[in-house]
Amino acid sequence: MRQILVRSAPPEQAIPPGRIGYDLDAPILLLHTIQTGVAYERLLSDGVLRPSPELAATEWPDAYAWMNRMMADRLPTTGDAALWLWARIRRYDLVSNCRRASRSSDPQVLLTCRIPRERVLLSQFDEWHSALNSALAVTMGPGETDESFESRYSEITDAFLARLEAANVRNSPISEWPADLRAEAERSWEYIFDRRRFDRRSYWQATVHEIRAEDVTDAVTIVGAPS
Structure with a gap:
């Protein structure tokens, strides 16, 4: 060696x-x-x-x-x-x-x-923290303004949190979520592997x-x- x-x-x-x-x-x-x-x-x-x-x-x-x-x-x-x-x-x-x-x-x-x-x-x-926080990752679209993204982000995340509330798992580990909600969150995290989504300073x-x-x-x- x-x-x-x-x-x-x-x-x-x-x-x-x-x-x-x-x-x-x-x-x-x-x-x-x-x-x-x-x-x-x-x-x-x-x-x-x-x-x-x-x-x-x-x-x-x-x-x-x-x-x-x-x-x-x-x-x-x-x-x-x-x-x-x-x-x-x-x-x-x-x-x-x-x-x-x-x-x-x-x-x-x-x-x-x-x-x-x-x-x-x-x-x-930075976006790895979506997984750490068990949060749905929402990405900014091409040419989307900060204002438009913030509005869409709030709408999507509020709706997702409401579904967690309805399933009575909002404060539970993601391993205890219904399979569809867990799969949706985990699929959203995969964008952290796509370098095209991020600038060169990342x-x-x-x-x-x-x-x-x-x-x-x-x-x-x-x-x-x-x-």
């Missing part, structure tokens, strides 16, 4: 200065993720890092289960859970993520990866079933700034 050289750096130096260089059209995608030191050691020892399903976020089990199903449908790889990476984010915000990681009591490692796009499912970060996240040692081009243990 190829050795991964790890260095230590404060958040501002963990990422090289200048433009990061993300390209969502590239056959090999540039991705970043912050993993625990324990996960990094497992990557070194096993040559591969896979997620632990028991460590998945517990606040949004239905949204994460849906994403796992989307990965099973759209990727050639298999697995029980996802590893999450950034596929496009401003350097300023990636540094901010590193600052938060530097305050952890456990070592945190920023991994720079290059992974073939066929192993990666890209999704738009932040994109990536999910994969595994990170292989050969995917990693840089590893940085994030340390706090000296006092």
Whole structure:
């Protein structure tokens, strides 16, 4: 297995200065993720890092289960859970993520990866919150004004909420919704995978079933700034 050289750096130096260089059209995608030191050691020892399903976020089990199903449908790889990476984010915000990681009591490692796009499912970060919130996703139509969209959005979501009220499940997990309402909401979320719907400034996240040692081009243990 190829050795991964790890260095230590404060958040501002963990990422090289200048433009990061993300390209969502590239056959090999540039991705970043912050993993625990324990996960990094497992990557070194096993040559591969896979997620632990028991460590998945517990606040949004239905949204994460849906994403796992989307990965099973759209990727050639298999697995029980996802590893999450950034596929496009401003350097300023990636540094901010590193600052938060530097305050952890456990070592945190920023991994720079290059992974073939066929192993990666890209999704738009902001609109992923429709799934997290168990909300119906309503998209803006071509040439639609903000005012027209807001009016249509209110009409559609109010009608959908009324149907949830009628089924007595408005405050219930989506897993307890009637099948037709659940299917309608989940179908609406799929637009987060369609890059044509979003502008070039959008932040994109990536999910994969595994990170292989050969995917990693840089590893940085994030340390706090000296006092």
